[in-house]
Amino acid sequence: MSIRRISAIVIRHLYMWPRSMERLMGSFGWPILEIIIWGLTMSYFQNSLFHNFSLLSIILGSLIMWQIIARTQTETSIIFLDEIWNKNLINIFSSPLTKGEFLISIIVLNLIKIFFTILSLSLIGFTFYKFNLIASFGFYLPFLLFNLFLTGWSVGFFVIGMILRFGYKIQELAWAIVLFIQPFSCVYYPVSSLPVWARYISMLFPSSYLFEEMRNILSNQTVNPNNLYASFTLNIIYLSLSIWFFSSMFEKGREYGRLVKLN
Amino acid sequence: MAVLEVKNLVKKFGAFTAVNNISFDLKEGEILGFLGPNGAGKTTTIDMLLGLTTPTSGSMNFFGLPFEENRVSILKKMNFSASYINMPWILTVKENLYTFARLYEVDNYKEKVEKLMEEFQMTNLRDKLTNDLSSGQLTKLYLCKAFINNPKLLLLDEPTAFLDPDIADVIRKLILARVKKEKMSILFTSHNMAEVTEICDRVTFLSKGKIIAEDTPEELAQKIKFCKVRLSFAEGNEKVKTLLDNYKYNYVANNKETVISLDEYNVGQLLGRLSLAKLKYSQITIDKPTLEDFFIKVAREKI
Numbered sequence: 001m002s003i004r005r006i007s008a009i010v011i012r013h014l015y016m017w018p019r020s021m022e023r024l025m026g027s028f029g030w031p032i033l034e035i036i037i038w039g040l041t042m043s044y045f046q047n048s049l050f051h052n053f054s055l056l057s058i059i060l061g062s063l064i065m066w067q068i069i070a071r072t073q074t075e076t077s078i079i080f081l082d083e084i085w086n087k088n089l090i091n092i093f094s095s096p097l098t099k100g101e102f103l104i105s106i107i108v109l110n111l112i113k114i115f116f117t118i119l120s121l122s123l124i125g126f127t128f129y130k131f132n133l134i135a136s137f138g139f140y141l142p143f144l145l146f147n148l149f150l151t152g153w154s155v156g157f158f159v160i161g162m163i164l165r166f167g168y169k170i171q172e173l174a175w176a177i178v179l180f181i182q183p184f185s186c187v188y189y190p191v192s193s194l195p196v197w198a199r200y201i202s203m204l205f206p207s208s209y210l211f212e213e214m215r216n217i218l219s220n221q222t223v224n225p226n227n228l229y230a231s232f233t234l235n236i237i238y239l240s241l242s243i244w245f246f247s248s249m250f251e252k253g254r255e256y257g258r259l260v261k262l263n
Numbered sequence: 264m265a266v267l268e269v270k271n272l273v274k275k276f277g278a279f280t281a282v283n284n285i286s287f288d289l290k291e292g293e294i295l296g297f298l299g300p301n302g303a304g305k306t307t308t309i310d311m312l313l314g315l316t317t318p319t320s321g322s323m324n325f326f327g328l329p330f331e332e333n334r335v336s337i338l339k340k341m342n343f344s345a346s347y348i349n350m351p352w353i354l355t356v357k358e359n360l361y362t363f364a365r366l367y368e369v370d371n372y373k374e375k376v377e378k379l380m381e382e383f384q385m386t387n388l389r390d391k392l393t394n395d396l397s398s399g400q401l402t403k404l405y406l407c408k409a410f411i412n413n414p415k416l417l418l419l420d421e422p423t424a425f426l427d428p429d430i431a432d433v434i435r436k437l438i439l440a441r442v443k444k445e446k447m448s449i450l451f452t453s454h455n456m457a458e459v460t461e462i463c464d465r466v467t468f469l470s471k472g473k474i475i476a477e478d479t480p481e482e483l484a485q486k487i488k489f490c491k492v493r494l495s496f497a498e499g500n501e502k503v504k505t506l507l508d509n510y511k512y513n514y515v516a517n518n519k520e521t522v523i524s525l526d527e528y529n530v531g532q533l534l535g536r537l538s539l540a541k542l543k544y545s546q547i548t549i550d551k552p553t554l555e556d557f558f559i560k561v562a563r564e565k566i
Contacts, residue, residue: 004368015351015354090343094338254316
């Protein structure tokens with residue numbers, strides 16, 4: 001494992017970040033736009049309909065937390081796709097860079113970029129709606145964030161594995177897969193509001209336990225540790241499976257010549 | 264010691280055999296031309312040598328070590344450039360080279376990058392976006408990347424394709440100067456036979472995944488026994504055509520010249536027949552067989 005090789009990939013993508021309008025919009029533009037629109041809408045509902053319930057805090061908290069999963073997953077997939085779009089995949093995988101180092105560089109890049117996304121969303125939440133992320137979640141915040149990242153990486157590594165297996169034709173998955181995850185994650189509504197059959201499916205999603213507990217913390221200032229353990233356990237299982245899947249598809253890609261054809 | 268030793272290498276994609284039991288080696292400081300028609304298996308072999316594709320069977324030893332077990336340490340001593348790769352277009356020349364210097368763990372990499380850019384006359388392009396470079400400048404950038412870690416073994420897959428002859432000549436000279444300086448070994452593919460003849464010490468010829476010839480470029484060219492006699496006639500060439508047709512020569516004639524392909528031992532006989540028929544030519548050129556002739560023969564006959 002070489003920190004220099006990991007930093008090479010991290011810095012290569014950081015060079016590009018401020019110059020690419022698409023990446024900047026992904027990190028800041030769309031998340032900020034969403035928090036402003038949702039914030040204004042919920043402010044209106046809060047003031048006109050609900051007075052004893054912090055609906056605004058729940059929606060803003062959900063929105064910021066959801067952005068961590070969505071951005072982590074999309075960024076993870078796009079870092080890989082970007083090497084394909086630039087015909088650079090052969091260059092980097094014919095260098096001494098290992099599969100593990102590539103995945104670690106993706107994780108480091110995510111942590112750097114999403115830190116700035118969360119920071120900007122938190123500042124806007126606080127400035128416009130007096131929503132304080134740190135005060136709202138207290139010492140549960142690091143645990144929640146860590147689990148959200150784990151979910152994002154699990155899905156992201158799975159998507160890279162799928163691209164290695166099926167090629168360009170499924171690159172849309174990098175953006176579309178969150179649309180499948182979001183309804184069962186119960187981001188903006190409790191699990192109990194789902195139909196019974198869907199509740200069973202949501203139990204397979206680590207994110208559903210996190211959003212449930214996020215609402216619990218904001219409305220009741222209590223937490224059910226069993227839900228946090230369940231989320232963490234599922235995340236570890238899925239992350240291990242997704243890394244195994246990526247590694248298998250990478251090796252299959254070498255065997256069938258798909259890695260070269262992707263370039 | 265052989266820098267690279269390939270033994271009985273096979274690559275199958277389903278029922279199709281892209282590389283069929285090939286063995287070759289590459290010595291220190293040697294430039295080996297790796298030639299063959301499209302689809303001969305050259306690029307598949309290079310992909311296997313870079314670890315991008317796994318062989319179906321056979322062995323590849325680099326610096327005396329097997330590849331899979333020593334991938335990282337071997338790739339640190341190798342590098343690669345091809346006409347079909349690219350680099351992130353939104354990064355500047357300097358940023359791209361810094362990235363690859365870090366990937367290859369080059370010490371004092373900023374100094375190294377500056378020296379390489381100077382050597383390849385790229386210094387004035389250091390802050391230019393890769394997207395804004397011309398084909399020649401891009402090729403130089405890819406070569407800077409290929410030399411960034413002072414590789415002991417360099418794989419160059421058609422590095423001068425798409426370049427005009429002037430820039431291609433400059434690139435060849437830069438490669439040769441580097442090889443002399445660093446004593447590196449190069450596996451070189453190209454469809455430009457003059458280029459291969461100029462820079463390669465030895466040539467391995469592939470066709471349909473098999474090695475069908477191995478020799479120096481000059482020796483391979485000599486395996487072609489025919490040559491081309493170019494004649495310009497002062498008067499009309501109808502009589503010439505009649506004579507050539509009568510003797511069943513293989514020829515092509517236009518207003519300027521008549522080109523006759525024949526076994527080089529029969530050139531004297533041809534000239535004798537022209538003299539007897541009192542056909543006077545104003546100019547004569549005899550083209551000796553080249554590596555290109557060998558290439559065309561192999562490609563057409565599908566040996």
